[in-house]
Amino acid sequence: MTNLDRRSLLAGTVAASGAALFGPIGTRRAAAAMPPAGTQNSGWYRYKVGSHEITVVTDGVNRFKFPDGFVANKTREEVNAGLAATFLQPAPDMIAVPYTPIVVNTGGKLVVMDTGTGEANLERSKGAAGQFHGNLKAAGIDRNQIDTVIISHFHGDHINGLLTADNKPSFPNAEILVPAAEWKYFMDDGEMSKQTTDRMKGVFAGLRRVFDALNRKVTPYEPDKELAPGITSVATYGHTPGHNSFIVASGNDKVFVQADVTNMPLFVRNPGWHLMFDQDPNMAEATRRKVYDMLASERMLVQGFHYPFPSLAHIEKTSTGYRETMVPWSPTL
């Protein structure tokens, strides 16, 4: 079963004894066998940044066979090898992508940052993703109490949760903040008409479906603005034309909420790899290296939308890229 010779671990010479005095193992029995539970814990985790309270609320994980060109400048073999080396390979040719919105309670405002793949995804994924609204409830957060929703960019896994399964606003009392540059680019019908790939046509159509259901009632924001107390936008263009990240700061603490500066930690370890969803891959890579150099040199925490839940990590620079160390789970706040 294992190459380890277990006896070789017997580094001591303490003699075995006593067992016979107590009878053979397995002579007691509690009750009938307990059936397997089959259920996972709810997917939320809380931590503090100064006096701000952040609740990480997973939307779940999609597992899928990655398409050709998943990493534009790497072969399928290289991608499989990279996934295996980072222990992120559920099976050959497969990836598992987590989605991790957060909620920030600033004391005065309750702020959702990105919204997940949408409840309709629950059925498609057999419950594995589309969990954001369920986990939000499990965390004791009422979506009617959300004051502000901040959107990083317009890909479906970040905006589809703006709507309920029946296409009503998920956060009826919230102001929806969207990047001005993203709004300008993606709502331009001329830009839409230029698209040649099914994927990009789908992105344009998908975001129109969402924002039309909201009667396009959104508030565009600029980079380098305080969008809510202690929450500042940072332009991190490249993944999309108007992609923004955020710094959440309170007191002496801060965390960088990166959205899609990288996807899974595979792209932290390999910052030069061009994910097919990076619309301008060279700009995305330049942005990624700038942000990660900053995270490493300042030892700043990063909250990664596509990192494994609870998606909060420290970053260090390595000879070939960067490496994440997940922040230890704290059982108390």
Added chain:
Amino acid sequence: MTNLDRRSLLAGTVAASGAALFGPIGTRRAAAAMPPAGTQNSGWYRYKVGSHEITVVTDGVNRFKFPDGFVANKTREEVNAGLAATFLQPAPDMIAVPYTPIVVNTGGKLVVMDTGTGEANLERSKGAAGQFHGNLKAAGIDRNQIDTVIISHFHGDHINGLLTADNKPSFPNAEILVPAAEWKYFMDDGEMSKQTTDRMKGVFAGLRRVFDALNRKVTPYEPDKELAPGITSVATYGHTPGHNSFIVASGNDKVFVQADVTNMPLFVRNPGWHLMFDQDPNMAEATRRKVYDMLASERMLVQGFHYPFPSLAHIEKTSTGYRETMVPWSPTL
């Protein structure tokens, strides 16, 4: 606030626009400010090993100022530097040690493996540790249904949870399995009389308190024995004279339940560091290197009692030691 010139991240030239059309940010408001929740999610996580269902149940985390000699062969300065390098330093001279028992449902048997610091620790730690029994309940597991408790070794953080806060058996219907070599050594009054340090005298006294409350009704086990279906003991002596680890296997899957082969991942990265709790530090180091070489070469999962919850990791070998990558949280089983 940050050395990063945020404008330098503006790698694109998309003009800002549109904001004025929608009015200033912050013109809507959901309701009264929501008070901070102040509570953490319950600390349990479930995964499968073949058909076995493992529930990781955290006992919490103790934070304390580490004493002189915490790492016998390293100075305080080196320990602080190592903690900082591994992002495991809550503050200078401080450590945070997690405790992570697991429950295995083999289908026929419900098995607890190690038991945490005990409920009395809840008060001492202000709720940060001593959580095992509370989280067990949160995970839907009734302690009266436990068939078997397997103890790795006799340090208090592994055995104190055998008793309730009022010193009654926590698992009244379970058989308690203990390492035969551990039992022989620690129950020997001659060995107890040889002890010269307060810490070791405390270890001997503490385990007598626990086992006497159980009327010493335990079943000693030998290494390399199947203690429950698919759960096999592995002698990993050094940390204590009779310290055992375990392989939990089902179908093609397996996980190495290491107990204290290492403590926190600090000692994964630095396998030559001698933690003060390693009773025979040279034997403990030899065992550690053998086990970790095996984990790395076989790409075997390790469940680490003192790893951050949920304490399940992959191991790779590095030029200076080993490194862990925590297994991504799965939102489904």
